[in-house]
Amino acid sequence: MKCDTIRKHLSAWQDGELTPGMRRNVSTHLDQCSDCRLELTAIEQLTANLHKIPPPPISPGFPARVMARIVPQPQRRTGWLPAFAYAALFLLIFGLGLVITPRKAAPFQPESIIKISLTEALLDAQNAQLASVQDGIIDLFKEDVP
Amino acid sequence: MNEIQPRRSDDDLIRSVLAGETSDFEPLIERYGAKLVHFVQRMIQDRDEAENLSQETFVKVYEHLPYYRAENNFSAFLFRIAKNLTLNHIKRQKRLTFFSSLTGHELEQREFLQHREPAEPLEEDRRQSSLETALRSIPEEQRLALILKVYMEMSYKEIATVTGWSIPKIETLISRAKSGIRKKISLQEKEKTDV
Numbered sequence: 001m002k003c004d005t006i007r008k009h010l011s012a013w014q015d016g017e018l019t020p021g022m023r024r025n026v027s028t029h030l031d032q033c034s035d036c037r038l039e040l041t042a043i044e045q046l047t048a049n050l051h052k053i054p055p056p057p058i059s060p061g062f063p064a065r066v067m068a069r070i071v072p073q074p075q076r077r078t079g080w081l082p083a084f085a086y087a088a089l090f091l092l093i094f095g096l097g098l099v100i101t102p103r104k105a106a107p108f109q110p111e112s113i114i115k116i117s118l119t120e121a122l123l124d125a126q127n128a129q130l131a132s133v134q135d136g137i138i139d140l141f142k143e144d145v146p
Numbered sequence: 147m148n149e150i151q152p153r154r155s156d157d158d159l160i161r162s163v164l165a166g167e168t169s170d171f172e173p174l175i176e177r178y179g180a181k182l183v184h185f186v187q188r189m190i191q192d193r194d195e196a197e198n199l200s201q202e203t204f205v206k207v208y209e210h211l212p213y214y215r216a217e218n219n220f221s222a223f224l225f226r227i228a229k230n231l232t233l234n235h236i237k238r239q240k241r242l243t244f245f246s247s248l249t250g251h252e253l254e255q256r257e258f259l260q261h262r263e264p265a266e267p268l269e270e271d272r273r274q275s276s277l278e279t280a281l282r283s284i285p286e287e288q289r290l291a292l293i294l295k296v297y298m299e300m301s302y303k304e305i306a307t308v309t310g311w312s313i314p315k316i317e318t319l320i321s322r323a324k325s326g327i328r329k330k331i332s333l334q335e336k337e338k339t340d341v
Contacts, residue, residue, distance in 0.1 A: 012320070053274050067172055
C-alpha cells in the first residue's frame, strides 16, 4: 500500500481501531517505511502531549447547583387506576361515536358532549371511586341510547 | 461499623429517579460531572460558560430520562445531549460575532470575548498553551471527535453512538484533527522564530 493511504490510517492504527486486515497491512508497511514510522511517532507524541493538558477543576458544589435547577417531574404513573381511566376515556369517545345518531333538529356538537362527559369521567377517576366511575359511564351511555 | 454501600449502577439510579426519588439523580451528577465539564470546556474554552452548559445538560438529561433506554449507555445519552447543546452554543457565538462585524461592533465583541476567555493555565507551559490554542482553532466536528476520543476515552463505536456519524467519518475527522493541530503548532513555532 502507498504511503498516502497508510498515513490516513495511522491515527486509527494508534487508537487500536483498525480492522485486523487493515492493521496487518499498516504494520507490514511500517516495518518497511521509515518515513511512515516517523509520521506515526509524531502522531503518538501529539497524543501524549494532548493527554498532558490537565482537566479543568470542577467547582465545589456543582452537583448541588444542578439539583437546585431540577424541577421534580411527576412520578411516572403505573398501575391499574390510570390505565382504567384511559380505558374509560377511550370507551367514551368510541361509545359516543356509536350511539349518537344524526338529529335534524339539534346540530351535532361532539366537543361539548365529550367535554362534559370526559370531565365527569376524569373527576370520578381522580377520586379513585371505582364504583362511581363505573356507574357514571353506564349512566352516560344509558342517556344517549334512544 | 460503617458498611460500604455497593455502587449502584446507572440504570438502577435512573429507575429510582423515574419512580420518584429525584435525589438519586445526584450520584449520577457526581459520577459524570467532572468528565462532562472537561468535555464542554475543551469544546468552548470559557470555564464559566462550560460549567453553565454542563448544568444545563444535566437538567435536560433529567427531563429526558423517560426516553432513556436501559440497553443504551448512559454516558452516550449524556454526551449526546451535551454535544447538541455545545454545538448550538458555538453556532450562537459565531452568529454573535458575525452580526457584530456587520454592525461595526466587531472590536467591542472581540474585547468582550477576550474578557470572557478563561484565565491562563496554571501550569504556564508554553507547549501546552500552544496546544490548547491549536485545539481551539480546528473545525468543531474535528475537535468534537478528537476530544471524545482523547479525553473522554470513547471508542469510535461509542463516538458514533453519541454523534450519529459513521465510523469512517470519525476516523477521518480524528486523523485530520491531529494533522491540523500539528500544522498549527508548526506555524506557531515558525512565527515565534521569525520574530
